Amino acid sequence: MHIEKLTILGGVGKSGQPEPVAEISLKMGDVISVVGSTGSGKTTLVDDIALFADRNTPTQRQVLINGVPAPEEFTNDPSKNPVAFITQHTNFLSDLPVNEFLKIHAGIRRRDNISSVIEETIDFSNKLTGEPIDPENAMTELSGGQTRALLIADAVIIGNSPVILLDEIENAGIHRTKALELLRGYEKIFIFVTHDPRIALLSDFRVVMQNGAMVKIIEAHDGEAKVAEEIKKLDDMILHCRKLIRSGERLDEDIFKELR
């Protein structure tokens, strides 16, 4: 099924009052963030999307695909489900070697040129992590960051899912801006649940959650783009320090001056 549009129709917040944001409409290529403090309902919102809520979840939201409720096959057959959801708990359990596992998945998806698809997938995930994945390694031997990167790469390339939900990927130690940059190259809808200012500011718009309700939509605008630039510098500095610490270096005077 060709997906052009995903619509979220507001329901009620934790107080039982209608949500201030009555409708969010997303089209292919949109990258958005969901922000808000812990317990504000961010994960519940993406759960509703993953479930294709049809006024049948506690929030009473409705999710429409191309303007109509999702067909049942979406929820019963994961290979027809257009939504890939990578949660903080999602993991690989298989102990097969990475390339063999990807081959099985690509086979089920009936992808052509399986070996080049696998190569592309591993390349993609290697761009997101510090240490490259050895295709002969067992899936269960991958580090936390490698696992997260491979989950994303597999959903984007082999799964070819049109809608990808990513719940707090900043915790995984993968290269976030690189991820955003790479993901923008694929015509998909990306929804990031995030506490990370950089991810939030690099999105097309962000949905603000409060007390279980969507309370505000904030579009990216020029004023913020300037702030984003500054945050980028700070963030890059922190990443640079992290890299130095990781590789066994000391942080010296020069870094101190730069920080000032």
Added chain:
Amino acid sequence: MKAVICAGPPTTGKTTVLKQVVKKVIREGFHPVYLKVDVQYAVEDELFKKEFGIPVKKVYSGELCPDHCNVMVLGDAVEWARKEKADFLFVETAGLCLRCSPYIEGSLGIVVLEATSGMNLPRKIGPMLTLADIAVVTKIDLISQAEREVFRARVIDAAAGVSICETNALYGIGIDSLVKKILASPEIASSLVLRGNPPVGTCTVCVGKKEVGWQRHFGVVRPLENDIFYRGE
């Protein structure tokens, strides 16, 4: 009255799935009863009684295999459920040895499998899966999308006709489509017959002979490097 027989390996989430289902069935205005068949310990009947206030029963199979026990008691259970004026009899059973299946003709057979049990599980469990009407796959939030797809493809490989419901039963996710199928299931038949053939496996181990090695047994036996054969008169 309709009968729903739910099997599955231990700890896959049978009880959690049934609790979500029973909650919704009651909300639809129906009157369910619940029977738990287990080997030696079960508290699920008390959970259902406490949470929903519905009539419950439990039976320990003890020396009998739980699937055989199920065959023995199900006639009585249907009568009990009728006396309670139930619309639905839910039976939860352990199904341990993977040779039998507890499903009966004219009722709904549900197998509950956990996505976390590995991609090869659908190939291992035989009639418990192949003779079921619905396979409920639980704990889908814990594994990768890719493994969910492989798991599903292998369920279909093993049991072409089975319909699959993926759930995260803890949060009631994916339960609605299962409830829809349960509500649409047929009324229970007047004579109850097992759906599958129980295995021909009578041997002297079954009657309590403890010596190890096929040479010390009679009936249907098998050596390591050969197929089964009959030894005896």
